[in-house]
Amino acid sequence: MSDSVVADQPWNRQRLRSANERLLLDRLRNHGPASRAQLARETGLSKPTVSSALAALEDAGLVHEAGTLAPERGRVAVLYAADPAAGYALGIDIGRSWLRIAVADLDGQVVSRSDVRNRARTSGAMADLVVATAQRVVAGSGGDPAAVAHAVVGTPGVYDEEQRRVKYAMHLPGWGRAGLFDRMREGLGVPLEVHNDANLAALGEYTYGVGAGSRLFAYLMIGTGLGMGVVSEGRLFTGAHGGAGEIGFLPWAGSPRPRTLEDAVSGEAVVESARSFGMTGQLTAKAVFDAARSGQPAAVKAVRLEGERIAHTVAAAAAVLDPDLVVLGGGVGHSVDLLLRPVQETLRALTPLRPKIVPGRLGEDAVLMGAVATALSTAREVVFDRHATA
Template sequence: MPVSDTVEQQEQPWNRRRLRSTNERLLLDRLRDSGAASRAQLARDTGLSKPTVSSALASLEAAGLVREAGTHAPERGRTAVLYAPDPAAGYALGVDIGRSWLRVAVVDLDGTVAARADVRNRARASAALADLVVGTARQVVENSGVDPAEVVHGVVGTPGVYDERRRRVRYAMRLPGWGRTGIVDRMREELGVPLEVHNDANLAALGEYTYGVGEGSRLFAYILIGTGLGMGVVSEGRLFTGAHGLAGEIGFLPWPGRQKPERLEDAVSGVAVVESARRFGMSGQLTAKAVFDAARRGDPAAARAVELEGERIAHTVAAAAAVLDPDLVVLGGGVGHNVNLLRRPVREHARALTPLRSRIVPSPLGGDAVLLGAVATALDTARDVVFERRTAGT
């Protein structure tokens, strides 16, 4: 709630500084959420007096946090100056580390991409992968024309779960050596940017909630199906990670293999699609994409492999429905993006497996879901950091 000007006058000096900061943040958030506005409109929206709004805007403008963004000429009265946040007050870094691709972006405080790079991940050792991340991020910052000192926060998405106490990534089975202690610290030091590390499926879920079909969902699950299998869960707009950050690691669920018990990840992934296709008679150098493309052309072996993959995904959806009761299940990742082929077998088998019903849709974000989640998460912190830095001592 807005704080009254009467209370402001009664506060001690240090409290008055804190109150001014609160009012400034209130106005900045209003401008960021609802767009450019005049002083009069801001006063109406926040309940602050016009003099308080004018003073706070002057401080924000002097700090480089807001700028004039045009004028508004009403039918009656004076022309009003419009104010908006200055997106160039700071920048954030988003990184998506995948088994096949590395994606990096630098964005301003509005979330507009200043520069981006998507490069093949051919690293086969942790040191080489760390070099690739650092080198690509530096190049992206250079290409953006942004002063590196203005990049105030970064978020990295990776398979596995980052253990802050042990300072290493755990359970990143598809990235050889990525669990070594000190790898993340090394990237932080060489980039000179504070880095958070989060599970890729969790970030994809946040990206889907912020920019995709998850917006407005009460509880939804994002199932990431690519070289591995993971799930992110967002409830009431907040990520659910469990007691140890491992919620959604459905790839570790047991699965009855042909020779011996397997993990669900071994059955529901791009690798599993290729293995099934070979078992049904396809040959040559195969990828999951090649199998799906062949199924579209009517290849019977590929079609059987896709049908089997749909059945296995249905088991994953049924497990999520039983535990979480989501109103929405989003399928993403390299395999999940082939929902046009998978939708029928997934829905048919899911109906046979469980009476629980969740809407199943493809991710509209494609391969960008993790990166967008990383960007959205980095921006939350970057905006706070920039505000504190630029208003310190005012």
């Protein structure tokens, strides 16, 4: 952007100043500290314009001096950097067993976090637990609570903005009640948006994990349920009503009785298969995978069957989306070391469409970090807009 032409109208002059400041702030945030001269060279703005814009940003607390640079010749140059403490973003991951909450500064650095067991017996108690835990996390960040600019919640199901409630959250009883998220917004006093957990996990892996640089990838969340998040060119694809990726609702024909794909692939399906092959006792999916690692025949068979069923899931996603990458995540996805071979072998027999399949890098933090990344994008806009309209 160039400042060579300045319009006569005061509003346009203000708009130009704001655009110049935003240009410099984005440059500092994305590429690190720089001097006035360096900023002028890289942006095409004049040195006086850069000086004026930096002064305004510094007065607003958005940038600060970050040291000096001593060149071989000439005067020592002051380096400027975006101030990460100018605002904060709040990420919240609500699961059936765990609640994970983190506060990040504007550089995306997590400055405070808490993981607590979700022992709430009602949906109202769960909403109150979210608010109380988030307040403690914000207090532990050391920043001003008023500086938290935006919050994002990841939850199973699909949030209906018109009805103000979550739909299809089968594993969180009562979570479909209207008004629960309004209750959280009021308790937190922060603008709050709600997204499907698998979608946020996909965005988390794209931003911080194995999905970086992928043109189009699908994240399969396999745990208590089955979900899929799709990221195309760095953006979530959610469909017309937010239901894109609810792959668990697909019918599953590989059983004598009608079932969904979620019934066939989730962690509970692993336990059910293990029992059918002869395992006894109190079983969990983790226990079955651990037994398979030790070579127990029934567990090995159950895990192989799970891999074959996951391959059908990948085949369906590949046929519809043509992803270059499929990431396996969630509780079952943590055992990709056992699953990858049967998934790939079965996929070769099912379809010529064979995307690369890898385990997620973020593990149980995928949803939380996706919520942080999403909240951070809006928080940066909000913090700057507050300054621009002040």
